[in-house]
Amino acid sequence: MSSNFKKAVSANNVSAEAATEAVKTLLRYIGENPKRDGLLDTPDRFCRSLIEMTEGYALNPEEILATTFESDSDEMVLLKDIEFNSLCEHHLLSFAGKAHIAYLPSGGRIVGLSKLARIVDVYAQRLQVQERLTQQIANAINKYLKPDGVAVVVEGIHSCMCVRGVRKQNSTMITSSMLGQFRESMASRNEFMSLITK
Known part of the structure; x- marks a missing residue:
C-alpha cells in the first residue's frame, strides 16, 4: 500500500485498512470472492484510484x-x-x-x-x-x-x-x-x- 494512499486517507480520519475492508464488503455483496487471485489487490487499487480521481478536494483555486x-x-x-x-x-x-x-x-x-x-x-x-x-x-x-x-x-x-x-x-x-x-x-x-x- 502506497504511503500517499495512507497519508491521504488518514487525513480524512479513515484508515486505509477500513477503506479496503469496505471494498471487500462490496465485492461480497455482488457475489464475488475478494480472496480469489484476480481480486486480491483490487480493494487497495480501487481506494488508491478513488483518492487519485478526487484530488480536487486538496487543490485551492485561489x-x-x-x-x-x-x-x-x-x-x-x-x-x-x-x-x-x-x-x-x-x-x-x-x-x-x-x-x-x-x-x-x-x-x-x-x-x-x-x-x-x-x-x-x-x-x-x-x-x-x-x-x-x-x-x-x-x-x-x-x-x-x-x-x-x-x-x-x-x-x-x-x-x-x-x-x-x-x-x-x-x-x-x-x-x-x-x-x-x-x-x-x-x-x-x-x-x-x-x-x-x-
Missing part, C-alpha cells in the same frame, strides 16, 4: 489563479476543448468530456492558459454533477480574476446514462454559465459560442 501577468488586451481570451474526467456523485460512475472557457480581461491582467485547465481539474476531480461543475469553474474565475465577463460551456458523456438505466450510448450533456458581459451582451455570447463550435 492559489492557482493568484499569478497574473500584465497585458494591454481587453479582448476575449478563450481556451477550448479542455479534457476532463469526473465522478458522478449519484452513482460514483465516471463522466468525461471537454470544457470551453473564455474571459474578458479587466485591469490589464491576464492569467496563464494552463491555469484555466487546472481550474477545470480542481472541480472535476471531486464528486460532482455537471451543472455544479460548470458553475464552480465560472464562479472561481470570476471571483479571483475579476474579469469583465466569464463564459463556460461543458460537454459531458455520462457513464450512468450509458451503462445502466436508460443505456443511451450517444447522449451528450451540455451545460453553460455566463457571467458579466457574456450574460449582458448577446454579441459577446454569440462570439464565444461561434468560436467554440469551429
Whole structure:
C-alpha cells in the first residue's frame, strides 16, 4: 500500500485498512470472492484510484489563479476543448468530456492558459454533477480574476446514462454559465459560442 494512499486517507480520519475492508464488503455483496487471485489487490487499487480521481478536494483555486501577468488586451481570451474526467456523485460512475472557457480581461491582467485547465481539474476531480461543475469553474474565475465577463460551456458523456438505466450510448450533456458581459451582451455570447463550435 502506497504511503500517499495512507497519508491521504488518514487525513480524512479513515484508515486505509477500513477503506479496503469496505471494498471487500462490496465485492461480497455482488457475489464475488475478494480472496480469489484476480481480486486480491483490487480493494487497495480501487481506494488508491478513488483518492487519485478526487484530488480536487486538496487543490485551492485561489492559489492557482493568484499569478497574473500584465497585458494591454481587453479582448476575449478563450481556451477550448479542455479534457476532463469526473465522478458522478449519484452513482460514483465516471463522466468525461471537454470544457470551453473564455474571459474578458479587466485591469490589464491576464492569467496563464494552463491555469484555466487546472481550474477545470480542481472541480472535476471531486464528486460532482455537471451543472455544479460548470458553475464552480465560472464562479472561481470570476471571483479571483475579476474579469469583465466569464463564459463556460461543458460537454459531458455520462457513464450512468450509458451503462445502466436508460443505456443511451450517444447522449451528450451540455451545460453553460455566463457571467458579466457574456450574460449582458448577446454579441459577446454569440462570439464565444461561434468560436467554440469551429
